[in-house]
Amino acid sequence: MNEAAIWNDTRQLRGRYNRRWFMDHLTRTMLRRENRWTRKRLAIHDELMNRARTCGASRTPIDEHTDLSPADFHKNYLDTDTPVVFRGVGKQWAAAHWTAEGLGERFPDTTCRLIRAAPNEPKGKPGEGIDASYAQIAQSMRDGGDLYARFSGIMNQHPELIDDIDIEWFRTMRRDVNDFENWGFFMGGAGTATGLHCSIAPNLFYQISGNKRWWIYPSKADPFFAPAVKCSPYFYSEVDVSDEEKWPIADDVPGWIADLEAGDVLYVPAFAWHQVYNNTSSIASGYRWMDVKLGWRNSKMKTFLAATCSNPTLWKAKGHRDLPTLLDAIDY
Numbered sequence: 001m002n003e004a005a006i007w008n009d010t011r012q013l014r015g016r017y018n019r020r021w022f023m024d025h026l027t028r029t030m031l032r033r034e035n036r037w038t039r040k041r042l043a044i045h046d047e048l049m050n051r052a053r054t055c056g057a058s059r060t061p062i063d064e065h066t067d068l069s070p071a072d073f074h075k076n077y078l079d080t081d082t083p084v085v086f087r088g089v090g091k092q093w094a095a096a097h098w099t100a101e102g103l104g105e106r107f108p109d110t111t112c113r114l115i116r117a118a119p120n121e122p123k124g125k126p127g128e129g130i131d132a133s134y135a136q137i138a139q140s141m142r143d144g145g146d147l148y149a150r151f152s153g154i155m156n157q158h159p160e161l162i163d164d165i166d167i168e169w170f171r172t173m174r175r176d177v178n179d180f181e182n183w184g185f186f187m188g189g190a191g192t193a194t195g196l197h198c199s200i201a202p203n204l205f206y207q208i209s210g211n212k213r214w215w216i217y218p219s220k221a222d223p224f225f226a227p228a229v230k231c232s233p234y235f236y237s238e239v240d241v242s243d244e245e246k247w248p249i250a251d252d253v254p255g256w257i258a259d260l261e262a263g264d265v266l267y268v269p270a271f272a273w274h275q276v277y278n279n280t281s282s283i284a285s286g287y288r289w290m291d292v293k294l295g296w297r298n299s300k301m302k303t304f305l306a307a308t309c310s311n312p313t314l315w316k317a318k319g320h321r322d323l324p325t326l327l328d329a330i331d332y
Contacts (some may be wrong), residue, residue, distance in 0.1 A: 003254040007220065010051055017044040017223035018301050024229045025305050038229065045226040052224060052252035059215065059251065062258040062266070070172050073267070078175065078202075081269040081298050083216050083256055090206050091263030094164035098208055098283055100187055103154075104135030110157060112137070112149040113324035119195040119240035119275065129328035134187065141189035141281045148188030148278075153322030155183035155285060170204055170287045173267075184286040184323060188278055196225060196275040197236040200295040200306050200314075201288035203268040207260040210282030215241045217255035219271035219299040224253045231311040232332050235302065241275050260284075270294040271302050 020041035027035045063077075064085045077084045090096060111131040116124045132140075132147055134154070140147035155161045162183065171181075182201070198219070217225075225237035241250035259279070260266055268274055270291065295303045306314050311330050320326045 006052075006254060010048060010223075013044060013048050013051060014220070014223045017041060017048065020044060021222070021229070022301065022305075025231065025308070028229055029231050029308070029310055032231075041229075042226060045223060048223050049249055052249055059255045059257045062214075062216070062256045070175070073173055074175050077267055078173075078269075078294075081218070081272070081294075083258070083269060083272065084267050085258055085260065086265040086267075088263040089169070089265050090165070090208070093166055095161070095206070095208050095285075096263060098164070100134070100138035100141050100281065100283060103187070103283075104133065104138040107134055107154065107158060110134060110154060112152045112154065113322070113328050114147060115150065115324050115327050117150055117195055117197070117236075118146075118148075118193050119242065120238075121195070123332065124328075126329055126331055129324065137187055141187075144189060144191075146189070146192055148186075148192035148194075149324075150184075150186055150188075150194055151286075151323035151327075152185040152187070153183075153324075154185045156321040165206065165285070173204060174202070174289050174291070176289070176291055178290060180290045182288045182321060184288065186282065186284045186286070189281045190278055192282075193242075193277040194275065195236060196239055196241055196273055197234065198271050198273045198302075199234055199288075200270055200292075200303065201290055202270045202294055203266075204287045205260075205266045205268060206285045206287065207262055207264045207266070208283040208285065209262045210284075211262075211279040212260045212282050212284065213277045213279055214258045214260065214266060214268075215250070215255060215275045216258070216268065217241075217253055217273040219269070219273070219302065221253050221255070221273055222299070222302070224249055225273060230332055231309050232330065233306040233309045233312075233314045233317045234327065234332055235271075235305075236332075237273070242277060269298060271299045 024037040066087045113129045137147045227235045244251045
């Protein structure tokens, strides 16, 4: 069955799931616990799992370009909510020379809150995250450990790091006049990973060093992944799309796959589901911005859920420059 047929074949079931998801969100906002809509929502998810097994789909390679103009990017990818890889665009930027050891030595007193976000890793309770220095993370990378700075705000804490990246390239690619922008930083050893998640902010992700694998799915795949309902603007799923034996749904839903190398930049659309695995030790940064129009076009449902979230509010999350400390303070 081709991709269009799969989406058409599951349209009604996905609509039923989304209506129950909407009610689950509203009820949890008031009661802060599971309710009858949770059970109804998950029952529809089970039906979708069975339907997907009869459809059969595939994950296709993401388009790659070495010389893609802003106009062509806007027309073919930004306006169609389609991921794309800019191969090698950042190889000559000064950040390409960053090393884990060098960052640890350069900012010895700067720490990162480490949160639980790997596939199959139970989420911790609020406040259970630990702090680690970048020197400690660099040591972990050398020793084969699992310390992983995810979504770190170090580039906001030390804006001089942004000077090592061509910021105007990112601003040209985003094509809007909104002045909100935020940098997330990632540093960890081979085998570290981040589970399946999505958010309203589009992302231009710069692979500074190492090799990283990405699995990406369109926003409309929500019902297949049964995201946890936490009244949070950060959406995540327990599905591990790297484990097709345990989660066959991962290979049944149409999506994309990409392997990033040093110097590559990947565009991830608003609300696109993605899971990431570090094939080698890796340093990377994610440039995010807020464009409600892109979020609304890609998912009216999730835009509404994000706008009405209370754990925390979207506006508090938008203004927070260090996502790990924000997530560690809530039941995400």
